Amino acid sequence: MSHAAASHALHCLDCGLHKLCFPPTFSNEALDSVAAIIGQPPVLPRQHVIYRSGDNADTIYAVRSGSAKTSMLLPDGRELVTGFYLPGEVMGLENLGQEHCLSTATTLEPTTVCALPMAEVSQLSRQLPELQGHLFQIMSTEIRADYQRMHLLAGTDADTRVAGFLVGLSARQTRRRLAGDNLRLPMARADLGSHLGLALETVSRALGRLADVGLITVSGKQIRILDAGGLQAIAAAQCA
Amino acid sequence: MSHAAASHALHCLDCGLHKLCFPPTFSNEALDSVAAIIGQPPVLPRQHVIYRSGDNADTIYAVRSGSAKTSMLLPDGRELVTGFYLPGEVMGLENLGQEHCLSTATTLEPTTVCALPMAEVSQLSRQLPELQGHLFQIMSTEIRADYQRMHLLAGTDADTRVAGFLVGLSARQTRRRLAGDNLRLPMARADLGSHLGLALETVSRALGRLADVGLITVSGKQIRILDAGGLQAIAAAQCA
DNA sequence: CGTAGCATTGATTCTCTTCAAGAGGTGTGG
DNA sequence: CCACACCTCTTGAAGAGAATCAATGCTACG
Structure with a gap:
């Protein structure tokens, strides 16, 4: 320390x-x-x-x-x-x-x-004034993030939702100047499912499918992104 | 005029x-x-x-x-x-x-x-200061409304989503001091479906089901709420 | 009065949910 | 250090619900 x-x-x-x-x-x-x-x-x-x-x-x-x-x-x-x-x-x-x-x-x-x-x-x-502007900005960013998530929720199938979530999480990692291709999911599958509007079993299966096609590897809470472009293509969520 | x-x-x-x-x-x-x-x-x-x-x-x-x-x-x-x-x-x-x-x-x-x-x-x-506080408040209210909507989107079946939307719209009418039981939907069914993460046909069917059980009447864009309590029970969305 | 867009209704297919069982991991206590 | 229990995650099979495709009916507006 x-x-x-x-x-x-x-x-x-x-x-x-x-x-x-x-x-x-x-x-x-x-x-x-x-x-x-x-x-x-x-x-x-x-x-x-x-x-x-x-x-x-x-x-x-x-x-x-x-x-x-x-x-x-x-x-x-x-x-x-x-x-x-x-x-x-x-x-x-x-x-x-x-x-x-x-x-x-x-x-x-x-x-x-x-x-x-x-x-x-x-x-x-x-x-x-800088702080005020910043507060407006982080609040509007929160609203924008919510819209993105609605897109995921309304956006159809399970693979898209999970891929979109991973892409978003990866972007947040790079924002912290951490590697964007090596993710740790600190939350339980059930939390993730609730967040994405899916049953926890469906989350597990979607992760499995993404791994099957070689886009990611899954080892418990540890996720590695092998093909970021392919993942984004499935997420189809780069509309910000 | x-x-x-x-x-x-x-x-x-x-x-x-x-x-x-x-x-x-x-x-x-x-x-x-x-x-x-x-x-x-x-x-x-x-x-x-x-x-x-x-x-x-x-x-x-x-x-x-x-x-x-x-x-x-x-x-x-x-x-x-x-x-x-x-x-x-x-x-x-x-x-x-x-x-x-x-x-x-x-x-x-x-x-x-x-x-x-x-x-x-x-x-x-x-x-x-009043205006600043008000801006913070309407922005946080927007975020809260988004959470409610995520609840609808993640919340399972079509009837729940449509009922929840109607309950919310009714509340916004009463906020304007208008009758809360007589709604006009200014948007197309397709817009509503996109908003709720449903196909437009599913919206139509859900409205039909709610009408069948006597909770509402549907006449095109005109909706009348017959049983607000029953509608809320289906929406299960009064968790604000 | 006719047309064009919008809404409803029907049949089929597909995906997700649910119920259920088993595997992996972790922490605790012997 | 090992064994056991608990919890989480994975995997499987069956069923329900919505999406899709398709056709008909309605409404509004020119």
Whole structure:
């Protein structure tokens, strides 16, 4: 563990992800202001609930390490997974300006999250035009991501949905400057199925089919993309 | 045609929808400021394109009368309808803070829309905390609506999706203080099918089944809800 | 009044879901 | 270190639901 990280109070400048959480053009003073309102992020164990549906909506969260899912419990008892969040991504935007949390956020593995109090974020964003613009941008990006996912959900067959999900996940890895062809799926097949509107068995079979035709290899949660172009062709999802 | 509407420049205070476009608590001065940046809204004919995918993203729109849809053209040639917009609703939030428009907006019938230039909206929102908060709120509401729709898309069978859509549309009618049990569907069955991830024939059949069991009556684009409770029970979508 | 687009209805095919069983992996306790 | 139990993932067979293809009926508009 880094000596700096262990002894100092957290500062966004020390975090390799600050160019993901905030615009790359963000000034150091702006980062200072933001860092000041972020509490010390704890390490949360696996399956830990970060916020629960119905909670007071007063905080948004940035994932620092690990991963999390957001989900809603449906009246019929099933669970709908609305999103997965990786390091550098901001979670809880659907609660900004709302009374109560809509969904429940749960860690998928040991995870650290930075808590950003909404009241202070919105006040700060009035002083920092860059921050305000950034908030609009990440919210509209979230809406765009939702449209992409609707495309997957409405888009027909299981292979397309799974391929589209993998392509999207790969793009998010490269955004973090990680290899885009070697993916780890931190979520269970059931979560993935709920997210994609498929039974977990169908997810498993779709992964198997994609592997059969040589586009990927599957080894449990570890996925390797062998033919990114072929995968995109099946996903047919590059319409952004 | 109203003599006032014809002779005066538009002002939001003259518009019965201003409490929908903006918070009910909005002061008259704030409305003055907002009205000042809104151009004179033209009456657009049916099937008119308001903005097109790829256009410069510089404006958001509020529907004043009529209705519109937003859609994306998929690589395979099909069209994905991402949303329908009724009077008092704001369209184009997914473009706020982005370079280009993601989707294409088209009127479904003769429609008037108020154009709000993004640059001036975001500048104004720095001076008016209420407006900033409102923008965050309508964007997060849009995200929440998307989650609801994903629930419908992932939620299994055709009847559930159609019932859920009708329940949601009914709620939006009552929000405008209109009767919630008498709906007019301004969009074609094909648009509705694309929106719900169903073939247009399946939409037709689902409407027929809902009518068969006495929950609604269907007469072309005119829908009457006979048993709102029963419809909600099928939709199972009251998890907001 | 006629035409063109839109909506409904029917028959068939195909995909996914469901139910069910087995395999692989992981963590715990002996 | 091994054995067992638990959980997750995979694989199989049967059934249900929607997509597709195709034809008819309706509506609106010129």
